[in-house]
Amino acid sequence: MIQINQVEKRFGNVKALDRIDMEIQKGSIYGLVGSNGAGKSTLLRLIAGVYSPDSGSVSVESEKIFENPERKQRVFLVSDEPYFIGQYTLHNMADFYCRFYPKFNVALYKELCELFHLPADKKIATYSKGMKRQSAFLLGLSTMPDYLLLDECFDGLDPVKRQVVRKVLSDAMAERQMTAIISSHNLRELDEICDTVGILHKGDLLYSKQLDDLKGEVHKIQVVFSADISEEQLARTVSLMSYQATGRFLTLIAKGSLPEIEERLDLLEPLALEALPLTLEEVFLYEMEVKGYDANVIFR
Numbered sequence: 001m002i003q004i005n006q007v008e009k010r011f012g013n014v015k016a017l018d019r020i021d022m023e024i025q026k027g028s029i030y031g032l033v034g035s036n037g038a039g040k041s042t043l044l045r046l047i048a049g050v051y052s053p054d055s056g057s058v059s060v061e062s063e064k065i066f067e068n069p070e071r072k073q074r075v076f077l078v079s080d081e082p083y084f085i086g087q088y089t090l091h092n093m094a095d096f097y098c099r100f101y102p103k104f105n106v107a108l109y110k111e112l113c114e115l116f117h118l119p120a121d122k123k124i125a126t127y128s129k130g131m132k133r134q135s136a137f138l139l140g141l142s143t144m145p146d147y148l149l150l151d152e153c154f155d156g157l158d159p160v161k162r163q164v165v166r167k168v169l170s171d172a173m174a175e176r177q178m179t180a181i182i183s184s185h186n187l188r189e190l191d192e193i194c195d196t197v198g199i200l201h202k203g204d205l206l207y208s209k210q211l212d213d214l215k216g217e218v219h220k221i222q223v224v225f226s227a228d229i230s231e232e233q234l235a236r237t238v239s240l241m242s243y244q245a246t247g248r249f250l251t252l253i254a255k256g257s258l259p260e261i262e263e264r265l266d267l268l269e270p271l272a273l274e275a276l277p278l279t280l281e282e283v284f285l286y287e288m289e290v291k292g293y294d295a296n297v298i299f300r
């Protein structure tokens, strides 16, 4: 498990992280979302032990990570700007990593090269941006980390490659309880991959929750009543997050368990009632609006 307690990190007079508390369970795929400058890379670098916090603590399996070579061996950070040596091919990079990571898994590396269809004998400098990101990901995974930190490395991957990444990550989790943290600007990209999501905004962790819990808590319901029902009346009936009316045809977003919401709305004798699925993006949007944040600022 990764434990982050009251972590603060400043760069000069910029407070990149402001007393963050967070726990990331072993074996989970945690999505870290936030706009530019929210503090995602800083947080990942603190977890990887690249930075030390100005105050608070970052622990991996109950030991502080900074200046802890043994713990650092178990964490691998794939940077948002992956670094490859000058004229190296992917195979050259794999040989390089082999020297520094005793657990580097050559069989897995070769399997991943085939899965991603990467020309491993060509210079990485000639690869596209997406190919470089895939290369950094597969090299990182081949070092067999217990904790793989991925800084925006899926942004811009096509849907087929995202599926491959998802499968490879879930295999690693099933086989050896690997934990992954993926940062992104894009909730949609994380929806399919992650089981837990946290939102960072201007150095604050606004939210951290398991997706199943989150999606089970917020519901979109279309309902038609025979009589006029006011917003106030609805708000007294259910925990109303949003409300739109077109005549007597209402679309509401409500919080709570779905059977309970439906039962309560039934008391108002609707002519028709239907619950519709919400995307993760919509759920966050409503949650953030209720908390008084402008979701358009957070997710752009």
Ligand SMILES: Nc1ncnc2c1ncn2[C@@H]1O[C@H](COP(=O)(O)OP(=O)(O)OP(=O)(O)O)[C@@H](O)[C@H]1O
Pocket: 011, 014, 015, 016, 034, 035, 036, 037, 038, 039, 040, 041, 042, 043, 080
């Ligand atoms: N090495 C540094 N020196 C000075 N300021 C920094 C440094 N690293 C980060 N910052 C500042 O800390 C804040 C958080 O930056 P960070 O890179 O963690 O955000 P981010 O969420 O990863 O952003 P992006 O999505 O744009 O990559 C920003 O205001 C940034 O300018």
